[in-house]
Amino acid sequence: MEKAIHWYPGHMAKAYRIIKEKIDLVDVVIEVLDSRAPYASLNKSIKEVIGNKPLLLVLNKCDLSDRCETEKFLKELNKEAYAISLDSLNGTKNINTISNAIDILLKEKIEKANAQGKKIYPIRAMVMGIPNVGKSTLLNNLAKRKALETGDRPGITKNMQYLRANDKLLLLDNPGTLWPKFESENQANLIALIGSIKDEILPIPQVANFGLDLLKELYPDMLKTRYKLDSLEKTNDDIFMEIGKKRGAVVRGGEIDLDKTYDIFLRELRSGKIGAMTFERQS
Ligand SMILES: Nc1nc2c(ncn2[C@@H]2O[C@H](COP(=O)(O)OP(=O)(O)O)[C@@H](O)[C@H]2O)c(=O)[nH]1
Ligand SMILES: [Mg+2]
Structure with a gap:
């Protein structure tokens, strides 16, 4: 882009530190992506941030994306992590979809706990993603209460409590904001197009x-x-x-x-x- 879009290193370091502080509190990480631009909204450093925590990819806003393309992305992303698609504005079944996906993702751990007679539920999860992909909306939808501030402008989510999705799943009440990666002009433009950067600086x-x-x-x-x-x-x-x-x-x-x-x-x-x-x- 002529006018470069920057995500300053200071922001990155802060986001990294906040996530590192919380990561030990959870069993699984849910990274929310925008299904209209799944690769551009994926943070490729997330594996460094979350270590060996299991990762569930949620391609959100599937009501806005091309179903056929979403299926192709799911197939591809499923090779690296467990990936599902959702519409977090209208999802009465979202809790079950996410809960079932987590059961599959943690299958071995759950079986081991069962064999040892240990309690595994409720499973604790943390929601992460770059700005505007729908992290707060998903949390509200899963926790069935409008507790979190949502907005269609980036950076609105700020400061630990868990929200109960169901008997099996607890969610850290604050999503982790990841920084977008600008590996190419195309990617920066895509991130801008899906509204993850404030229009004021675009x-x-x-x-x-x-x-x-x-x-x-x-x-x-x-x-x-x-x-x-x-x-x-x-x-x-x-x-x-x-x-x-x-x-x-x-x-x-x-x-x-x-x-x-x-x-x-x-x-x-x-x-x-x-x-x-x-x-x-x-x-
Ligand atoms: N159409 C549609 N809009 C969504 C969906 N999820 C979130 N949004 C909208 O996207 C905007 C950003 O959502 P928000 O939860 O604040 O994103 P966050 O920055 O990741 O926490 C808001 O206007 C939401 O209403 C979805 O699944 N479908
Ligand atoms: Mg938010």
Whole structure:
């Protein structure tokens, strides 16, 4: 990106320290990913942070992603860790799904405890993930109470108690915030697109253009339908002008307000209004 997006080392060190302090309190770690960009939202250093704790990957926001692509990602990720997909806003079955997944993940440990007549339940878990993937929403959904502050802006989760999901599962009440990894410009753009970086510090025109390029390539029909576009064989600026016009993003004199258009486009893209889509493909 022209204007580099940084996650300062100070933040990283702090996040690392907080997680290290809590990791010994739990039996299993749940890393929440955004199913629209599972690889980009995965923190590759998590294994260093959690040591040998079993890891459950939850591809969240599956209501917003392309089901077919999500299945492919699950298959691939399942080679490295246990992976499931969820919609944490609407999940009456989420507790069972997570509880069952943890039982499978901890199968050996559970069998051993049973054989020795030791008590293993309740299992303690910690939820982690980069900002905005839905950690607080998932915790609220599992604990069936709106105890945690949620928001669609990154960094809203702050300061130990456990929340009870069911008889078998306790969750540390505060999720661990992991830092996103910017290994490439593409990854930084994806992280921006899923809303894990505050818009205030983002080069919005670049992110919007990245989103438009992606949709032209991956979901051209949804894009055309949403904005009633006859053709995509135009420059991005021309397409944004059309979108702006249709959404009434005009300034005095009838000129299109591109900044406003970018905001509208990104809001609609992020909230699934253009359609359910996955922004990454497996290489
Ligand atoms: N559509 C959809 N939105 C979700 C889901 N989970 C969380 N969200 C929304 O994503 C935003 C960020 O959620 P939050 O729990 O605050 O993320 P956190 O930063 O990881 O704790 C909020 O606007 C949530 O309502 C989901 O499964 N589906
Ligand atoms: Mg949160």
